[in-house]
Amino acid sequence: MPDQQKLATLNEQFAIEGQLQFNATGDLIVADITNQHATASIALQGAQVLSWAAKRAAKGSAERGADEQQPLIWLSDEATFIAGKTIRGGIPVCWPWFGAHPDREGxxxxxxxxxxxxxxxxxxxxxxxxxxxxxNIVFRLPQTQVPPALWSHNTELELHVSVGATLELNLITRNHGSETVTISQALHSYFAVSDINNVAVKGLEGCQFIDALDDWQRKVEITPICIDAEIDRIYQNTKPVCSLEDKGWQRRINIETNNSRSTVVWNPWIDKSARLGDMGEGGYLNMLCIETGNIAEDRVSIAAGAEHCLSVCYRIAQYD
Ligand SMILES: O=P(O)(O)OC[C@H]1O[C@H](O)[C@H](O)[C@@H](O)[C@@H]1O
Incomplete structure (x- = not known):
């Protein structure tokens, strides 16, 4: 159970009647949002979006609900809501490095x-x-949560989330120090899919990628991506729009980005799911990560006094 006093204070200060309320989920506090467009929930731990789903079009309307309310975001059946433990699914924020720490040695x-x-x-x-x-809700990383042994720079980090007909995230890094700071980062979105065998990722054709499953070799994508095995690739210098086409749910998710040069495509498939232990039974069949970020050569340097805003907007469109 989270601290009840903290929960009450959050509701007093930031709840919006009929739209936004803070509730307990396991050990964690979650902001639950509902409005005319969509419902969403976001954990304060990690400022991690856990769900978003568009609302059905009004009854009797000729207009079909954009996605018939299938969820946009996948959350594992075995996700745990324990203080300090990462949550499998949703949109984890990866910062100030992506993957393993860049200086692994020593x-x-x-x-x-x-x-x-x-x-x-x-x-x-x-x-x-x-x-x-x-x-809209704005989260800020408290300075007290920055371990000096891991990060000694004077930076400020905010995540702005807008829940409407689209889901928008802006991750802002401000450099308050006197030296340039270099980060890698990602908004690690887990998308819900009807069946992994029904989907294709479009818009990365022509991009170079780092294949994490083949000795980090550099390769070039030729075609739209269909998934029938484990995949773990960092696409570099990507365009500001790519899409996830889902034949089963007859929908397309457009992923529109700003200040993002890298896109990660990841599905752990069978063996890695077993190693991870929290993917849920057959979970890999119903998810695909397409992550918006700046990684490897695309990492970002922020001059003293400057800021950087990584943005993504997820928009559900008809399948065509
Ligand atoms: O298990 P996690 O630390 O949450 O990482 C989950 C996955 O994240 C990214 O997509 C990486 O490219 C993968 O290599 C990694 O396995």
Missing amino acids: YPDNRPAHGFVRAVVWDVTETSTTAAGQT
């Missing part, structure tokens, strides 16, 4: 994969609504 193994911000509790600093009926 460090004890206490540098968590994908950085340290996904397993700590963020503050809520602002909630609001817009005339178009969107609900």
Whole structure:
């Protein structure tokens, strides 16, 4: 159970009647959002979006619900909501490094994969609504959650989430120090799919990728990507739009990005799912990660006093 006093204070300060409320899920506090467009939930731990689903079109309307309410985001049946433990699914924030720490040599193994911000509790600093009926929430990483042994730079990190007819995320890194800071980062979105055998990723054709499953070799993508085995690739210098086509659910998810040069495509398939242990029975069949970020050669340098905003907008469209 989370701290009841903290939960009450959050609701007093930031709840929006009929739209946004803070609730307990396991050990964690979650912001539950509902508005005319969609429902969503976001854990304060990691500022991790856990769900988003569009609302059905009004009854009697000729317009078909954009996706017939299939969820956008996949969350494992075996996800746990335990303080300090990463949650399998949703949209984890990977920062200030993606994957293993870049300086693996000589460090004890206490540098968590994908950085340290996904397993700590963020503050809520602002909630609001817009005339178009969107609900916005801003999270900030508290300085007290930055382990100096892992990150000694004077930076500030915020995640702005907008829940409306689309789901939008803006990850802002501000460099308050006196030296340039270099980060790699990703919004590690797990998408729900009807069946992994029904999907294709389009828009990465022509891009170079690093194949993490083939000795980190550099290769070039030729065709849209269909998945029938484990896949773990970091596409570099990608375009600002790619899409996930799902024949089973007759929908396309457009992934529109800004200030993102890398796209990761990941599905652990059978053996790695067994190793991970929290994917759920057959979970790999119903998810695909397409992650928006800046990784490897695409990592970002932020000058003293400057800021960087990594943005993504997920939009559900008809399958064609
Ligand atoms: O198990 P995690 O630390 O959450 O990482 C899950 C996955 O994240 C990314 O997609 C990486 O490319 C994969 O190599 C990794 O297995």
